[in-house]
Amino acid sequence: MIFKRFNEDISAFMARDPAARSRLEVVLCYPGFHALVFYRITHFLWGLGLKVFARWFSQLGKFFTGVEIHPAAAIGRRFVIDHGDGVVIGETSEIGDDVTVYQGVTLGGVSPSVDSRTQVNRKRHPTLNDGAIIGSGAQVLGPITIGEGARIGANAVVHKDVPAGVTAVGIPARVVMPRDKDKAGQFVAYGEPAEGCPDPVLRTIESLRGQVAALMEKVEELESRQEGSRPAPEEEPEEKKTIVSAGE
Numbered sequence: 001m002i003f004k005r006f007n008e009d010i011s012a013f014m015a016r017d018p019a020a021r022s023r024l025e026v027v028l029c030y031p032g033f034h035a036l037v038f039y040r041i042t043h044f045l046w047g048l049g050l051k052v053f054a055r056w057f058s059q060l061g062k063f064f065t066g067v068e069i070h071p072a073a074a075i076g077r078r079f080v081i082d083h084g085d086g087v088v089i090g091e092t093s094e095i096g097d098d099v100t101v102y103q104g105v106t107l108g109g110v111s112p113s114v115d116s117r118t119q120v121n122r123k124r125h126p127t128l129n130d131g132a133i134i135g136s137g138a139q140v141l142g143p144i145t146i147g148e149g150a151r152i153g154a155n156a157v158v159h160k161d162v163p164a165g166v167t168a169v170g171i172p173a174r175v176v177m178p179r180d181k182d183k184a185g186q187f188v189a190y191g192e193p194a195e196g197c198p199d200p201v202l203r204t205i206e207s208l209r210g211q212v213a214a215l216m217e218k219v220e221e222l223e224s225r226q227e228g229s230r231p232a233p234e235e236e237p238e239e240k241k242t243i244v245s246a247g248e
């Protein structure tokens, strides 16, 4: 089972990194792949309740690969970490299938781990849905969701949900339209969607849905801002009200 997983992980590296020439090269030379092997072992140990050992082994993995993945994070199939260095994946992160992240990406928290009222350990790291791509150096912060097939630009700082199929760039990240419209909803290496949905028409529809959702969100934000700045209706003076009712 675990070897079958590794086999498809290697295939994913081959498919998504144009520089990968052979499976042996991935096994020997890809720190992102090594980090994934460490993670799959530490996640298994964590599940057995060997938490300190899992953390220690995970730190050993960080020493060799430069990638820190908390053993409790939930990571799906065919996950690719390209180059690896400086990637940090926090404890309550959830990652779907066919996700790609580049070097320097943080899936981090912005709030303390334990709810001071209930003492419950709460989710504080992001969720990346299937086929998401996170560009190098991007910081994805808080318990937010990056939608299916969404692309996050290099060095973006994301602290709000990103709809499926869109591209978000900048600090704070905002949704942009790709210059080449045919690219919407697809992926080519270095920011191109994974092989999650092979049908280009469906991918384009997904992308348009995501963009409509992002626009709706913007409209709602503008409406609530406008409502906030509108002055409250003035109360009629007491005297005027009495005159009107006397005349009735």
Ligand SMILES: CC(C)(COP(=O)(O)OP(=O)(O)OC[C@H]1O[C@@H](n2cnc3c(N)ncnc32)[C@H](O)[C@@H]1OP(=O)(O)O)[C@@H](O)C(=O)NCCC(=O)NCCS
Residues within 6 Å of the ligand: 083, 102, 134, 135, 136, 151, 152, 153, 154, 155, 156, 167, 168, 169, 170, 176, 177, 178, 179, 180, 183, 190, 191, 192
């Ligand atoms: C975000 C990304 C996927 C967008 O690719 P794309 O769909 O081809 O988008 P475009 O190049 O058409 O750009 C669309 C707009 O976003 C802007 N943009 C693109 N990437 C950006 C980034 N990282 N930061 C800020 N703005 C960016 C472009 O300037 C353009 O703006 P404009 O319309 O005002 O001119 C790509 O630029 C990216 O950052 N990929 C990550 C690559 C990476 O991490 N490589 C590491 C390899 S080791």
